[in-house]
Every structure is written in structure tokens, then in C-alpha cells.
Amino acid sequence: MHKRLLTLTAAATVAFAANAQAQDTIKVGIVTTLTTPASIIGKQMKAGFEVAAEHLGHKMAGKKLELIFEDDAIKPNIGKQKTEKLIKKDKVDFLAGYIWSHVIAASAPVAFRANKIIVSANAGHAKFSGKGCHKNFFNAAWENSQTPMAMGELLNRKGIKTLYVLSLNYAAGKQMVDGVERTFKGKIVGKDLVPLSHKDWSAELAKVKAANPDGVFVFYPGSWGPAFFTQYAQAGMTKTPLFNVFSIDGANLPIFQSRNMDHLLGMVNTSYWGPDLDNPQNKRFVADFKKKTKQYPAHYAAQAYDALMLINAGVKAAGGNHNDTNKVRAGMEAADFPSLRGNLVFGRNHFPIQNFYAREVVKDANGDWVLSVKETVLKDHAPVNSGECKL
Amino acid sequence: MDYALLAEQFFNGFQLGIILFLVAAGLTLVFGIMDLVNLAHGTLYMFGAFFAATFSMVTGSMFLGMLFALPVTLVAGMLMEWSLLRTLYQRNHLDQVQVTFGLIIFFNELFLIAWGPEGAAIQLPDYLQGTTPLFGDVVVPDYRLVIITSGLLVALGLYFLVSKTRIGMLIRAGASNREMVAALGVNIKMLYTVVFGLGAALAGFAGMIITPITQAESGMGEGILILAFVVIVIGGIGSIRGAFIAAIITGLIDTLGRSFIDVAMLAVMDTEGAETAGPAISSMLIYIIMAVVLAVKPQGLFPPKGA
Numbered sequence: 001m002h003k004r005l006l007t008l009t010a011a012a013t014v015a016f017a018a019n020a021q022a023q024d025t026i027k028v029g030i031v032t033t034l035t036t037p038a039s040i041i042g043k044q045m046k047a048g049f050e051v052a053a054e055h056l057g058h059k060m061a062g063k064k065l066e067l068i069f070e071d072d073a074i075k076p077n078i079g080k081q082k083t084e085k086l087i088k089k090d091k092v093d094f095l096a097g098y099i100w101s102h103v104i105a106a107s108a109p110v111a112f113r114a115n116k117i118i119v120s121a122n123a124g125h126a127k128f129s130g131k132g133c134h135k136n137f138f139n140a141a142w143e144n145s146q147t148p149m150a151m152g153e154l155l156n157r158k159g160i161k162t163l164y165v166l167s168l169n170y171a172a173g174k175q176m177v178d179g180v181e182r183t184f185k186g187k188i189v190g191k192d193l194v195p196l197s198h199k200d201w202s203a204e205l206a207k208v209k210a211a212n213p214d215g216v217f218v219f220y221p222g223s224w225g226p227a228f229f230t231q232y233a234q235a236g237m238t239k240t241p242l243f244n245v246f247s248i249d250g251a252n253l254p255i256f257q258s259r260n261m262d263h264l265l266g267m268v269n270t271s272y273w274g275p276d277l278d279n280p281q282n283k284r285f286v287a288d289f290k291k292k293t294k295q296y297p298a299h300y301a302a303q304a305y306d307a308l309m310l311i312n313a314g315v316k317a318a319g320g321n322h323n324d325t326n327k328v329r330a331g332m333e334a335a336d337f338p339s340l341r342g343n344l345v346f347g348r349n350h351f352p353i354q355n356f357y358a359r360e361v362v363k364d365a366n367g368d369w370v371l372s373v374k375e376t377v378l379k380d381h382a383p384v385n386s387g388e389c390k391l
Numbered sequence: 392m393d394y395a396l397l398a399e400q401f402f403n404g405f406q407l408g409i410i411l412f413l414v415a416a417g418l419t420l421v422f423g424i425m426d427l428v429n430l431a432h433g434t435l436y437m438f439g440a441f442f443a444a445t446f447s448m449v450t451g452s453m454f455l456g457m458l459f460a461l462p463v464t465l466v467a468g469m470l471m472e473w474s475l476l477r478t479l480y481q482r483n484h485l486d487q488v489q490v491t492f493g494l495i496i497f498f499n500e501l502f503l504i505a506w507g508p509e510g511a512a513i514q515l516p517d518y519l520q521g522t523t524p525l526f527g528d529v530v531v532p533d534y535r536l537v538i539i540t541s542g543l544l545v546a547l548g549l550y551f552l553v554s555k556t557r558i559g560m561l562i563r564a565g566a567s568n569r570e571m572v573a574a575l576g577v578n579i580k581m582l583y584t585v586v587f588g589l590g591a592a593l594a595g596f597a598g599m600i601i602t603p604i605t606q607a608e609s610g611m612g613e614g615i616l617i618l619a620f621v622v623i624v625i626g627g628i629g630s631i632r633g634a635f636i637a638a639i640i641t642g643l644i645d646t647l648g649r650s651f652i653d654v655a656m657l658a659v660m661d662t663e664g665a666e667t668a669g670p671a672i673s674s675m676l677i678y679i680i681m682a683v684v685l686a687v688k689p690q691g692l693f694p695p696k697g698a
Contacts, residue, residue: 036508037610169670193670195670197613199606199611199614200605202407202646203404206396206399206403209399223509223606226509226510226606227604230604230606231604234515236521236522236530
């Protein structure tokens with residue numbers, strides 16, 4: 001009798017202690033890409049989250065902060081599985097990360113059903129800024145068509161009259177093309193969306209040459225970039241200017257530099273952020289990121305940093321009570337923290353309203369290649385379908 | 392009709408066909424003679440690519456790098472056969488698929504760890520970075536000409552080996568009737584290792600010559616492997632001649648399809664429909680052709696005699 005009472009008391013104490021400890025830890029589950037050659041992006045995102053955690057002292061509002069990383073291998077079904085695992089097995093309080101739009105499209109509904117807040121630190125699927133917006137969905141990056149819309153505007157400014165468009169045949173790739181078509185005032189003389197397995201552009205480059213456009217627009221992130229830019233030079237096409245979104249960034253610039261791809265110097269792309277944006281938190285972030293990884297951060301890392309700081313702002317606003325989803329959400333909507341892009345303002349659909357800049361590939365003081373912000377192309381820009389969001 | 396564009400696309404398709412042939416030739420021999428479904432054939436393609444990239448970097452010469460990588464890939468292939476695949480000859484195809492699929496996953500991850508996600512590249516020497524006018528307006532990159540030439544030379548060498556040498560005779564006999572060759576007292580074990588090594592060298596060669604264009608990365612073997620299987624099904628399993636003709640046809644259809652399907656679609660549907668249907672259909676086209684061949688002539692277009 002005593003033995004049973006003792007055992008039960010011990011069990012209850014352990015359970016209570018474990019629960020109490022669980023109450024004291026805030027867990028953020030992060031789905032990113034850690035395998036396949038595209039893990040070059042995932043590595044940046046992971047490092048961005050880790051620098052943010054270090055700046056927070058691994059605490060949120062006094063409670064211990066734990067980051068759990070999972071890999072999606074660029075597959076929506078795996079991303080969905082990992083999201084489920086993070087919620088059900090690891091009992092995370094928040095979900096964040098998600099590089100790919102088709103992965104987050106499959107994974108977000110899982111988070112919604114579990115009433116968890118999910119913060120995209122990259123995937124800018126247009127669904128979630130418009131009709132598919134959700135009170136628990138936040139995007140700390142951008143909506144897919146915004147960056148190419150800025151590029152279209154830049155192309156107009158540069159006097160480009162005819163354009164050939166090259167992209168990837170999946171959700172984000174199509175939305176990138178939509179974006180540039182929205183603002184570009186000239187004529188699009190050709191369009192090719194290649195499958196994700198595509199590595200040899202000989203046929204497409206022959207078509208581009210035949211069309212003889214003023215410029216070529218490309219969306220080739222991650223490892224598609226190096227293959228495409230190499231073949232572009234090999235086909236003798238460097239006289240036709242290349243304009244890209246998300247194809248040259250801090251993640252793959254070191255690769256381009258090590259392969260002496262000099263025709264990329266001076267190339268311009270558009271983004272809401274650049275490593276030399278002039279504010280104190282960005283300077284600190286870039287310096288600490290370089291110390292940690294020996295590389296410049298790309299926007300992937302900057303978004304991850306802002307995503308974690310955003311969650312922190314929400315938890316702080318709720319007085320540390322991270323289970324009070326309504327208070328946390330309100331805190332996140334207010335976004336009262338120093339963002340790497342300056343001042344972060346959210347629309348009703350929880351997507352940022354922000355500036356977009358033109359950035360050029362230049363050499364820094366040490367001769368390392370880096371992107372530098374040159375001019376503002378769009379000011380206080382919101383996703384075009386924001387009006388469709390019923391929040 | 393832009394004839395310069397058409398000619399360039401023919402050229403590009405032909406070049407793709409040459410690469411496909413190099414990969415498919417080894418695959419068809421291994422499947423035809425040893426009855427081994429080797430999904431890791433694409434991994435041998437990847438071996439060639441990465442070894443050549445590293446040796447090129449170390450020696451500073453693309454040519455030397457490839458020269459050293461070729462025997463290393465050959466030996467790696469033979470090691471793979473001797474240590475693991477040899478146990479699979481008696482087993483059914485599903486077992487072979489499972490083991491070789493496991494090899495794919497293992498090596499993809501190993502190469503990702505060893506070389507990092509950024510993969511590896513081979514720098515083309517300056518004299519190969521230019522373009523050459525072929526005729527009229529048609530201009531082609533020099534290096535792609537090199538690929539076609541070396542591929543054709545290898546094809547010629549293979550033809551000579553298979554039709555004019557003793558070992559080639561054994562290979563042809565094995566492709567036609569494996570049991571008979573064993574029954575006639577030929578050292579089947581040695582023949583298998585040689586055939587596998589030959590296939591590995593061909594696949595490795597294809598991997599290394601395409602790397603200056605597409606870069607070497609983990610998982611690069613899968614895409615080409617799938618197309619190679621399509622090629623050997625269309626050409627006839629065990630037939631090198633079939634592999635050559637089917638590879639050229641496949642390369643041409645795939646490239647010309649990608650180039651002109653969207654234009655063709657515009658004739659029957661509106662722009663948005665064409666833009667969605669075009670890429671989808673051009674990806675599917677080669678598989679549709681394979682299905683048609685399977686339905687009409689299941690043993691392939693040029694099966695080895697007696698098969």
C-alpha cells in the first residue's frame with residue numbers, strides 16, 4: 001500500500017515536473033532543406049535562425065528557447081510529414097522556415113488544424129496573401145510576385161523593350177513569371193518553364209538566341225543558378241543582359257567567385273533586403289553571420305532571423321505566455337521589433353508591406369563578391385492580391 | 392520557319408543523344424548479358440563526374456583530370472560488381488532493384504557529405520570556351536562539338552570491340568543466349584566483371600564530359616538513368632546498335648519537343664493553355680513513345696538476334 005502510494009507520488013511528481021519544464025521551454029519547429037544540392041539554401045536559413053537564437057540568448061521572454069530543425073528534401077509530402085511530426089511528437093509551439101512554396105502549401109493546413117502559428121521564412125505562395133490567408137499564417141519574407149514585379153519596374157527604367165523569360169515549372173516559378181508580366185511594359189518574346197529536374201539549357205538558349213531579345217529574365221535559385229549561368233556564357237550569350245530574381249545571392253556568390261564567373265559581376269537583381277542596408281541591427285546581423293559561417297548572409301538567412309525575432313515579439317507581447325495564441329498573434333501583428341529591413345509593417349494578411357531595391361554584384365574591400373543595394377524600385381509595396389484576404 | 396534555330400536544335404538533340412548512348416550502352420549490356428537491373432548505373436555516371444572534377448582541380452588540367460578519372464571509375468565499378476552486385480545475379484529483379492536503389496541513396500548522401508551541397512565543377516580551358524559557326528547563321532558552342540566528336544569516337548571504338556574482337560564476340564553471344572555461353576565453358580565470371588567495368592567506364596565518361604556544362608552534383612545520375620532505361624526499352628535490351636539509334640532518336644525528340652511543342656500548341660489552343668500544356672507535354676513525349684514501342688514491338692526496335 002505504501003509502495004503503491006510512493007510509486008504513484010513519484011510518477012506524479014515526475015509528470016508534473018516534466019510538464020512544468022515543458023511550460024518553461026518554447027519550442028520552434030523549423031522545416032527547411034538539409035539534403036539534396038539545394039541544402040545550400042537550407043544551410044543559410046538554419047544559420048540565420050541560429051544567429052537570431054544567439055542574439056536572443058537562447059531565451060524568449062525569460063523562457064528557454066529550443067529550435068528543432070527538420071528536412072523536407074524539396075518534397076511537399078515529406079514537408080507535410082515533418083510538420084506533423086513536429087506538432088504531434090515534438091509538441092512544438094511554433095512552426096517556421098519553409099523554403100519552397102509547394103511544400104508550405106501542403107504543410108500549412110496541418111498547422112492550421114492544430115491551431116499553431118506558422119511563419120514562412122521564405123516560401124511566398126500567393127495563396128496565403130489572398131483568398132487562402134489565415135489568422136495563424138505569417139510571412140516574414142515576401143509574396144512570390146513582389147520581387148519580380150520590382151524587376152519588371154527596373155526593366156522599364158532601364159529601357160528594355162523585349163524580354164525572354166526563363167523559369168522553373170512549379171508554383172513559385174510560375175508566380176515569378178506572373179510578377180514580371182504584371183509590371184513590365186515591353187513585349188515578352190518567349191517564355192520557357194523547365195521541369196525541376198532540368199540541367200541542360202541548350203535547347204532553350206538556342207531559342208533565346210533566335211528571339212534576340214533586349215534582355216533575359218531568369219528565376220533559377222539554389223543549384224540551378226550555377227549550371228544555367230555557366231551555360232549562358234558557354235553559348236556566347238553574355239552580350240544579352242541577364243536579369244534575375246533569387247538566382248544570385250549570398251549563398252551561391254562564393255561558388256560563382258570560386259569558379260571565376262566574371263560575367264556575373266555587375267549583374268542586377270531585386271529584393272527587399274541587401275547585406276549593406278543601413279541600420280544597426282542589420283550591421284550586427286551581417287557581422288555575426290560572417291563570423292559564424294565565414295560567408296555573407298543571403299536573404300534566406302535575413303528572413304529566418306526576422307522570423308524568429310517576430311515570434312519573440314509576439315511572445316513578449318503576451319507576457320511570456322506563449323500558449324495564449326491570441327495575445328501572441330496580436331504581438332506579431334504589431335511587429336514591434338527592429339527588423340533587418342528597417343521597420344516591419346504587416347498587412348491584414350500578415351505579409352510585410354515593404355520596399356524593394358535593386359542590388360548589384362560588386363566586390364567588397366577584401367575582393368569578395370557581395371550584393372550591394374543601389375536604388376529603391378518599389379516603395380511600401382503590398383502583395384497585389386491582399387484585397388482578397390478576408391481577415 | 393527559322394531554319395537556323397531548327398538546325399541548332401537538331402545539333403543539341405544529337406548531342407543529348409550521344410550522352411544518352413554512352414549511358415545506355417553500358418546499361419543495355421549489363422541488363423542484357425547479366426540480367427541485372429542496375430539502378431546504380433546513374434551513380435557510376437556521378438562517380439565519373441566528381442572524380443574528374445577533383446582530379447581536374449588537382450592537376451589544373453581538364454584533360455588530365457578526365458584521363459585519370461576514367462580508370463578510377465572503371466575500378467570503382469568493378470569493385471562494386473565484385474563486392475556486392477555479384478551476389479544478385481541469381482536473385483529476382485525486385486531484389487536487384489532494392490539493393491541498387493539502396494546504393495543510389497547511400498552514394499548520393501556520401502557525395503553530398505564529401506563534396507558539400509555546392510557540388511563540383513570543371514573549368515573549361517579557354518580554347519574550348521568559344522563558339523564556332525557551322526553554316527549560315529548557325530553557331531554552336533565549341534565544347535558541345537567536342538562532346539559529339541568524342542562520343543562518336545567512343546561509339547566507333549565500341550562497335551569495333553563488339554564486332555571485331557574475341558571479347559566482343561563473347562559479349563554478343565552472352566546478350567543473345569546467356570545460358571548457352573556458360574554451358575560452352577566460357578569463364579562467365581570474368582566476362583561479367585569485364586562487361587560491368589566497360590559499362591561503368593562508359594557511364595563515367597558520359598558523366599565527366601557533361602560536367603563542364605551542367606556541374607557535378609549529388610543525385611545527377613537519376614535523371615539520365617531514367618532516360619537511359621527509356622532508350623534501352625525502345626532500342627532493345629542487350630543491343631548496342633539499338634541503344635545508339637534509340638538514344639539519338641530520344642535525344643532529338645526530347646530537344647525538338649521542348650523547342651517546338653509550345654509553338655505547336657499555340658495553333659490549337661490559346662496562349663495560357665499552350666503555356667501550361669507545352670512544358671507538360673514535352674516532358675511526357677518520350678515516355679509516350681516508349682509506351683507505343685512497348686505496345687507495338689515489345690522486344691524493342693533492334694533486339695539482339697536470338698533474343
